[in-house]
Amino acid sequence: MEPRADISPASGPAAILPLHDDVTSRSVRAAGWVAVSSIGNVVLSFAVFLVLARLLNPGEFGLVAVAVVFIDILLIVTRGGLPDLVVQTERLDAAFADTAFWVALASGCAYALALVLLSWPIAWLLRLPELQPVLAALAVTFVVSALGVIHEARLQRTFGFRSLAVRALAANLAGGSVAVVLALHGFGVWSLVVQRLLATSATTVLTWAAFPWLPGRRFDRGHARRQVAFGSRVFSTQLLLTLSIRSQEVIAAYFLSTADIGLLRLAWRCIDLVSQVAVIPLASVALPTYARLQGRPGELAAAFNGFVAMSAVLALPAFLGMAAVAPTLIPLLFGEQWRDAVPVVRILSLLGPEFVATSLLWTIFTASDRTRAALVLAAGQFGITILVAVATAPFGLSALVVGHVLRAYLFSPLVVIAAGRFVPVGNGRIAAALAPILACAALMACGILLVQDAVYLQLGERAGLAAVIVGGVLAYGALAAILLRDTLRRSLALILHRTAVARTSVPGIVPEPEASSSPKTGLGPTGRIAGGKA
Template sequence: MGMSVKAPLFWSTASSVGAQLVSFVAFAVLARTLGAETFGLVALAASVVDLLLILSSAGIADALVQRATLDEDEAATAFWANMALGLAFCVLVLALAEPIADFYHRPELAPVVRALALVFLLTPLGVMHNARLTRDMNFRALAFRNVAANVTGAVVGIVMALMHFGAWALVGQRLVMATVLAVLAWTATRWVPRLVFRAGAFMSFLRFGGYLSLSQLFIMLNGRIAELLSGVYFGPGVVAFIRAGGRVIDVLNQLTFAPFHQIAMPMQARVQHDPVQRNAVYVQLSRMSALFMFPCFMGVFALAPPIVEVVFGPGWGGASDAMRILALAVVPLQVNVLFIAALAAAGRSKLVLGWSIGQAALGIALVVAVAPWGWEAMLAVNVVRAYLLLPLAMILQRRVLGVGIMVVLRSVRPAAVSAVAMAAAVGLADTALTPALSALLRLVLLVPAGGAIFFAAYLLQDRSGIAMIRQFVQNRRLPIDPSPADAGSTEV
C-alpha cells in the first residue's frame, strides 16, 4: 500500500530549497554589509511583528486546509476575516511602536516597527489563495511564488544595503517579499473572493484555527524568548548572533524537514478516518525525515566555527555558539512538529494548544530564570526543556494517535546513531585541521567526508531505509506497510 506524494513532495522540496537558498544568500550578504548591531535592531522589530502576525491570522488558513469540503462562500468569509484582522493588527502595531522602542531603550526601533506594520496589510491578501493551493496539494505553484518572492526581496535588500540605507534595506526586503507573495498568489489561483461574509462559517474557522494560531504563537514565543530577552539584557549585537545561528538552523530545517512537514497535515487529513493508514504514514514520515534531518543538523554542530567564518565573516563568532546549541534540539524538533501536524489533521486543535502552552510556559520560565547567566544559558536551557518533554510527547503520541513509542524510536534510531558518529569524527578532524587549513578548505574536505561516514554507518544498521527512498523515487508513492508490527502497534 502507498500514498502518491512524489509530485507534492518534489515541489514542496523545490519551494523550500529554492526559497531558502536565495533567502540565505541574501541574509549572509546583508549580514556582512550591515553588521551585527544593525541586523539585531531589525531582528528585534521583526520578532515582535512575527509573533503578532501569527495571532492576526487566527489559524483561519489552517482551518481551510483541514476541512473535508469547502464552498465559495466559506472561502470568501475566510478571506475577508483575515483582511479585517490584518487591518486591526496593523493599527495596533502602529500604536505600540513607541512603547516597544521604550521597552528596549532604542528610540531608533520605533520607525522600523511602524514600517513593518504594513506586513499585516500585505500578508492577508494572499493567505487564503495559498490555503486553496495547499488544499489541492498544488505545491508547484507555491514553489514558484516562494522562490520569486525571495529573489525579488533579496535583490531589493542587497541593492538598498549597497546604497547605504542601513536597517531600511532589511525592512525593504521584507515588504517587497510580502507584496510579491500576495500578487503571485492571485495570479496562481485566479480566485476572486465574493463580497460575502458568513458569521457561522467564521466562528467555525475560529473555533478550530484559533487554537492552532495560539499554539503556533506559543511555539514561536518559546523559540524567540531568548532573543527577545537578549535585546533587553545584552543589546542588538547578541540578538544578531542568535538570529544568525538560528537562521542557519532554520535553513537546515526548511531544506531537510519542512517539505515533509508541509505535506504531513494534508496527507494525514486525507486518511484521518483510517487509523492504520494514518499511523503508517506517520511512521514513514518520521523515518524518511530523520534520514535527511539528523545528519545535516549534527554536521552543522560539528562544523559551526568554519561555517560562521565563511558565511558571515569577522565579527560574527558568537553565532557559532548559538548554532551549536540550537542544532542539538534536532530530535525533539522532529518529533514535536510531526506530532502537532498529526493532531491538527485529526482535528485535535485543543490538544495542540494545550501542548504548545505547556511547552512555552516551561520554556519561558526556564529562560527567564537563567537569564543572569548569559544568552548561551538561555538557549541551552530551552534545548534541555525540549528533551525533558520528549517522553511525554511520545506517550501522548501513543495514547492519542495509537502509534507505538518503540515503533517510532526504531524508525529513527539508525539515522540518529549514524549522525552522532559522523559528528564526532568530523568534529575531531576539524579540530586537528584548524591550525593548518583555512575554514573554507576544511568545509570542502569535511562536508563530503561527513556524508560518506553517515551513509556508511547507516547502511551497517538499516539497508531497507535506502531501499525505501529508492522505491519512493521510482514508484512516486510513499511506501507504507500498515501491518500491526509497524503502524498500528499497541507496543508502548
C-alpha cells in the same frame, strides 16, 4: 474560477479523499518543491544580506530587526489559523471558503490599524522615534498577506506546492533585487522596508495567479464563529511554541550580556539552516497530508512515521556533522569573533531527534481538530520553558541552552502520549525508527572528530573542512546503505510513486488495517470512493 477540485458542487460539498499511498507519494513530491523553495530562499536571502551589509550601517539593520520582531510575531496572529482550518476541513464548500476569505481580510485590516496606532507608544518606549514610520509602513503587510492566505491554503489542499515554491522564489528575488538597487541609491533602512512590502505583495499576486479563485460575497456567521474559534486556538498554539524559543533571548537579556544574546541567535540560525532543508519541507506538507487521512488513524500514523524517518535520514547527520565541524565552520563562515558560539551550536545540535519528531507531530493535532489539546500542551511547554530558563540563565549561556535541551526531551514524550490517544503513535515506535539513523549519524560524527585535526594539518582549514565534509557524507552514505536499507527503499519508493514497493514491510511504518476503510473497495470513511482529487 475554480482551478482545483477541492469543492464538488455536483455531488455535494465534499472533498474526495485519496488512498494512503497516493497521498503520501504526492506529499513527498510536494516536499521536494518546498525544499527547492527553502534552499533557494536561504541562498537568496544570504546573498541579499551580504550585499546590503556592505551598503547599510548596523544601526539601519538593527532598526528593521526590531520592527521585524513585531511583524513576525503578529503575522502568526494575522493568519489566525484560518489557512490551517481551510486545509484541515474535510468538506470545503463555497460559503465556507468565502467566509474564511472575508474573516482573514477583516483580521488583517484590524491588526494593521492596531499596529499603526501602537507604533507611536512602541517607538517611545524603545526610545527609537525613527521606528514609528517603519512600523506604520510595514503594517500594510498584514492586509496584503491576508488577501492571499486563503488562496495559499486552497493550493495546499490540492498539493500545489510546486506553484507556491516557484512563486515564493520569484517574489523574494523581486524584493531582494529592488532592495539592493534602492540601497545603492541611498535609501538606507527604507530599502529593507520596500523589500518586505514588495516580496509580500508579489507573493499574494502570484498566488492569486496560481489559484484564480474570486471569492463571493457570502458570509456565513456559523462558519465565521467556527473559523474564529478554531483559528484562535491554532494561532495561540503557534504563538506559544514560537515564544518558547524566543523567550530565551529575553531572559538571556536580563541575566546575561548582549553578546550572549548574539551568540544564542547565531546558534539558532545555524539550526534553522539545517531545518529549512531537512525538516521544514516535510513539515510544510504534513497538514494537507494528515487532513486527507483524518478518520483513518492507522494510515495517518503510517504517514507520520514515514515522514519522521525520511526527515531524520537527512537531518540527523546534518545536525551531528555540523556539531563535529563547528570549531572550524563557525569562524570561517561568520568570523573569528563568533568562536564562542561553537559550544552553543554543539549543544543545540543535540536537539536533532526531538526536533524532527515534534516538528511533524504538532500538526496532527490541527489535522485531527484536537486544537484544544494542542493549546493546553503548548501552554504547558511555554510555562516550563520559562521556569527552566529562569533557573538556568544565572549560571551562564551554556547552562541556559542545556536546560532547554533537557526540557525538550522531558516534555516531548508527553506530546506523543497525548497524540497517541487518537492516533496510534508512541514514543517506543518513534525511538525505534530514529535509533538506527541516529547510530549511523553518530558513527559518522565520531569519525570526523577523530580525523579532522590531522586533515586540517595536512590541507589547511578551508580545504580540510571541505574534505572532511565530503568524507563525512560518503561515510554516512556507506553506513546508511548497510544499516538503513529498508528506510531508504521506502523513501525511494514514495519519491518514485511506486506504491507496490511503498508497501514494503518497514517496522513502524507499515499502514495498519482500518475498520473504517475497505482495502478491497477503496471506500474511505465517508463511503466515497477514495483516490480522486483532493
